[in-house]
Each structure stands twice: as structure tokens, then as C-alpha cells.
Amino acid sequence: MIDLYYWPTPNGWKISIALEEMGLDYNVIPVNIGRGDQFQDAFLEISPNNRMPAIVDHDPVDGGEPVSVFETGAILLYLAEKSGKFMPKDLRGRMQVIEWVMWQMGGLGPMLGQNGHFKFYALETIPYAQDRYNNEALRLFGVLDRRLEGRDFICDDYSVADMACWPWIITYKRQEIDLEKFPNVRRWYDALKSKPGLRRGYEVGREFGKPSGKWDDKARKFLMAQADAPTTD
Numbered sequence: 707m708i709d710l711y712y713w714p715t716p717n718g719w720k721i722s723i724a725l726e727e728m729g730l731d732y733n734v735i736p737v738n739i740g741r742g743d744q745f746q747d748a749f750l751e752i753s754p755n756n757r758m759p760a761i762v763d764h765d766p767v768d769g770g771e772p773v774s775v776f777e778t779g780a781i782l783l784y785l786a787e788k789s790g791k792f793m794p795k796d797l798r799g800r801m802q803v804i805e806w807v808m809w810q811m812g813g814l815g816p817m818l819g820q821n822g823h824f825k826f827y828a829l830e831t832i833p834y835a836q837d838r839y840n841n842e843a844l845r846l847f848g849v850l851d852r853r854l855e856g857r858d859f860i861c862d863d864y865s866v867a868d869m870a871c872w873p874w875i876i877t878y879k880r881q882e883i884d885l886e887k888f889p890n891v892r893r894w895y896d897a898l899k900s901k902p903g904l905r906r907g908y909e910v911g912r913e914f915g916k917p918s919g920k921w922d923d924k925a926r927k928f929l930m931a932q933a934d935a936p937t938t939d
Contacts (some may be wrong), residue, residue: 708732710764711749713739714911717815719758721785723907724751724866728789732761736914752776768788779811792865799862806853806867807858814850814860814874817842821881843881847888850875854890858897872898873908875903 710725710732712718725732737743737758739933744756745749753760753776760776767788775781783804786793794800821839850871853860860867875895878885885892 707764709735709764710912711735711737711752711758711762712758713737713758714914715739715875716818716873716877717757717761717778718911719876719884719908721761721781722910723904724785724792724869726907726910727784727869727901727903730753730785730789730866731937736911738914761785772796777811779807780805782870786866792863792867792869794862796863802861803865803867809849810867810870810874814846814871817846818877818881819847820872822877825882826880830848840882843883847878847883847891851890854894857890857894859894868898869896870905872904876908 708725708730709719712722712734713736721733737749739758743749744753744758749758749760750756752762752774755776757776759778759781760774761781763773763784766773773784775784780928784791793803817839820835821843824835824839828835850860855871860871864873872895873883875891876899885895
């Protein structure tokens with residue numbers, strides 16, 4: 707059994723989708739990031755970067771003690787290795803999938819996160835920041851669109867690279883990005899959203915709520931914390 711420390715956000719969806727697609731047994735443990743659960747000592751032992759999701763695998767393939775993994779790229783690679791699914795066995799195919807998972811981790815996710823932050827969450831309007839991250843978001847959509855030219859998936863077959871990217875592309879409306887300008891991304895996005903496993907993963911934690919685009923003062927205190935956990939007063 708795998709414990710999934712989770713909240714329904716694009717990063718959380720990446721892992722719930724992978725678990726559903728791989729058919730691995732898991733148990734969801736909510737981490738309410740708007741109320742500071744990510745700063746609890748027990749969670750920090752698993753995820754020292756105080757970010758969810760994280761997992762604890764109670765049945766690792768080596769038969770040893772439970773294994774904890776944080777950072778979604780690392781989790782996706784771990785789950786692919788554990789399940790033997792959605793990761794090519796050959797050297798070149800494997801490296802392509804890893805490249806695109808890292809591209810999502812280092813580019814698509816962080817830049818769309820900043821784009822959304824300065825559009826919807828910042829307390830003041832900063833045109834330079836909005837233009838900077840909006841332009842970078844569009845550039846990255848263009849990179850993905852070119853990659854998907856003549857392809858059904860980001861790599862040769864459906865892989866953890868697709869699972870890493872799709873939950874961020876789903877935010878395109880909130881990001882105010884016209885997906886029709888990226889026809890290959892549009893085709894890929896529509897095709898994947900009909901996959902039953904992906905849909906199940908996307909629905910995990912629906913009862914907790916989904917990102918609303920609004921923070922109350924308490925959520926802002928926790929979500930903007932940069933160092934030590936803020937007090938809960």
C-alpha cells in the first residue's frame with residue numbers, strides 16, 4: 707500500500723493520475739495546504755521542502771522498510787520503476803521520457819505557477835511580472851505544441867511525461883491561454899482527458915475542493931510562507 711499525501715492541485719493530480727493508471731493500491735492522506743498541514747512535523751519528515759504531494763511506499767520492491775519520496779518528478783519515476791509501466795525499457799526512449807518530466811518540473815509547472823500567481827493572487831498588479839510570466843507560459847505551450855506535431859503522446863508511447871504535463875495544461879483557461887493557438891496541444895489534451903484512469907486520478911479529492919483562484923487571509927499566510935512555518939493564531 708502507498709500513502710499519498712495529497713491536495714487536489716496540478717502537482718497533486720500528477721501523482722493521483724499515475725497511481726490510477728498504474729493500478730497501484732494507495733491511501734489518500736489530505737494535506738490542506740491552505741491551512742498549514744504542509745508545515746506539520748510529521749509531514750516534514752516525509753517532504754522536507756514542505757510541499758505536497760509526497761508518498762510513502764509500505765511495500766517497496768526491495769522488501770525493506772517503507773520508502774518515502776517527495777518531489778513529483780522523483781515520485782513519477784519511482785512509481786514507473788515500481789510498476790514497470792509508462793517508462794520505456796530502452797536507453798533512448800527512457801531518456802526522452804526523463805527529459806520531458808524534467809522539462810515539466812523545471813519549466814512548465816513553475817512558469818505557469820508564477821503566471822497564475824501574478825494574475826490572480828498577487829496583492830498588487832505588477833505589469834512587468836504579468837507580461838514576463840505570460841510570455842514564458844506561451845513560449846512553453848509553443849515548445850509542447852512543436853513536440854506534439856505528428857505525435858499522439860509526448861514521447862513514443864503514453865508515459866509519465868504525459869501524466870506530468872497534462873494536469874498543468876488543464877489550467878489553460880485560468881491562465882487565460884487560447885488553446886486553439888496550439889492545435890497539437892489541443893488534440894493531445896482532448897485525447898488524454900477521455901482516458902478512464904486519468905479521469906479517475908483527476909477526480910481524487912474532489913470532496914476537498916479544487917483551486918478556486920482565491921486565497922483568504924489565512925491561506926495566504928501559509929501559502930506565502932518562505933521559511934519557518936507561520937503560527938496558526
